Amino acid sequence: MPLEHAILVSLSERPASGYDLARRFDASIGYFWHASHQQIYKVLARMDSSGWVRATRVAQPSRPDKKVYATTPAGRAELTQWLIAPPASEHVRSEFTVKLRALHLIDRAQMLAHTRARRQGHVGALAEYERGRAKAYPDPGALAADQVGPYLALQGGIRLERAGIEWCDEIIEMLEAR
Amino acid sequence: MPLEHAILVSLSERPASGYDLARRFDASIGYFWHASHQQIYKVLARMDSSGWVRATRVAQPSRPDKKVYATTPAGRAELTQWLIAPPASEHVRSEFTVKLRALHLIDRAQMLAHTRARRQGHVGALAEYERGRAKAYPDPGALAADQVGPYLALQGGIRLERAGIEWCDEIIEMLEAR
DNA sequence: GGGCGCATGTAAAGCGTTACATGATTGC
């Protein structure tokens, strides 16, 4: 279910086509909830038929037509309901950590390589988040009411990446120590 | 695919029945990869038929029989292959963060309640991890070769929970500030 | 001419959750 609701959140910020949403789900909202375009189109069709969103076909010069979706009152009511409900507890699913746990079954050098690659991923994500933060919230002391949520969400991402980097450093240090 | 491999890792530590595995997936290995008993039984049956594991029926006094699974050479070969392959990059999926992002659509008090509940979850998990660490690794300076991986995995969990708590505190502070 | 971006989908297969189902023993 949460994909529907993540889409409702995104559309309530600004109406969008499936394609636009797919790009948002590669960034911003996508930092916390990933979805492919195939999934998005399917869910959008379902939401349209259940009346949570409504599509308007928009013709564009020198570009394919697009269907721009916006939330309906029913969709906004549904979203409010969902927002009030306590979020389900989240399970971590980390392939990396499963491999780390099995360290004694492989070469340390191999695990070191995995860890360095992971660290680089964290560093890249952190840089992206920090660029986004600097651009969108130059003065975190003075946030508009509708910026507080997105700002705090981004802060969560930043904290996560930093903790990830520190953990990688701990692993690298221990694996290099012999 | 990773569930098969997580099971192979767990079985390579110690043979187990489906039931035992389900309990391990509620703790230890389950901290990084969650699975229900239904899933485990299904996957175990598939792995048996593809020759990665082999079951031995064990009779028990005053308890139902159990099927104890152990890895086969083919299973260990498959696992090694998988361990060497670079782990897929992990997407975060956080219902909580989607809700946080939509903060402007709900009551701040509601979001505060969600955040406090989440904080409590982190505190509980952290306590569990730290108990486990104190018990299993009283002297982290002197770890046996096969303890390094599990120790570092646990450290990752501890770091994650700590970062989660700090983030919740940041959210709570900002939401209370008006 | 080739590749990328825009734009929308279908199909198949696998993964995961929820509900259902059974039955013995142990402890309160």
Next chain:
DNA sequence: GCAATCATGTAACGCTTTACATGCGCCC
């Protein structure tokens, strides 16, 4: 008597991924 623990599954449904499919316009 009732609940919990041990033990193993099936069935239905929904979610997710991967592959396939199409077609126009722009830029190099």
